[in-house]
Amino acid sequence: MKVNWSTGIVIAIIAFIGFILFMVITMTTDKNYNHDLVTDQYYQKELQYQNNIDAIKNAKQLKHPIQIIRSEKGLKINFPKDFNPQEIEGTVFLYRPSNKQLDLEIPISLTNTYMLVPENHLLGGRWNITVAFKYNKTPYLHQEELTY
Template identity: 30%
Template sequence: MDWGKGILLTIFGFVAFIMTLVVISVRQDDIHLVTENYYEKEIKYQEQIEREKSAVGLDREVVMFDASSKTIYLDLPVGAKGSLQLFRPSDARLDQELPLDITTEGKTAIPVEKLKSGYWRVQLTWTENGLEYYEEKKITI
């Protein structure tokens, strides 16, 4: 075999390899964006920063996770309203959003033992005394 045939076989092999990668990537159907409305959330990011600063200014930890009982505890006052989003970065189909309306004193317990085990982000957005707050906690179930 001479140099010309070797170079030609190398080029054909490379093209076949690249075409195989293209076919594999096109056939993937399990691709999820982190969030559906990513660009809208990016535009409103300054508001999110203000909510986070407000939450840091509180003198208590609002979101707590007990791994042994697989329970999330929320320390919110009576009258607080908001939403708790259980966000699974690896699979958007497992995400859940729970509305919150606190009507009783004490910590609110939310059991999460039915969630698929793995890495989760707990994102709490709430309104308390007319101010908006946001806190996020990373947990592993």
């Protein structure tokens, strides 16, 4: 059977369309390509963005900044030593970009000037850590990326 130019062009176009359909179906059904928004309340968080900017500015002006240190027992979050630990209120949010089921939000309750997140809650990989707290009605926000 002899294939002329017009038949070859039609076969090439059909093969290209088939390839594109295969890629579209693969990308929409494969769980490896599932990318969700960072948060479900994206627009509500966007409206609070100026408050976050002010809280970050407050955190940068501290004499003793917040430190996040990886230790043998887990993740140690050091708060300023001149703060009274019982008056610190807030949360620590651990966001895992690769898997939303691993995200953690832990309320801050301190007896010392540090908080320990146990190692069994943290898998190896990248974590975005957000420490949001209030002390004497002043908001503070510290954000850091960490590879654990």
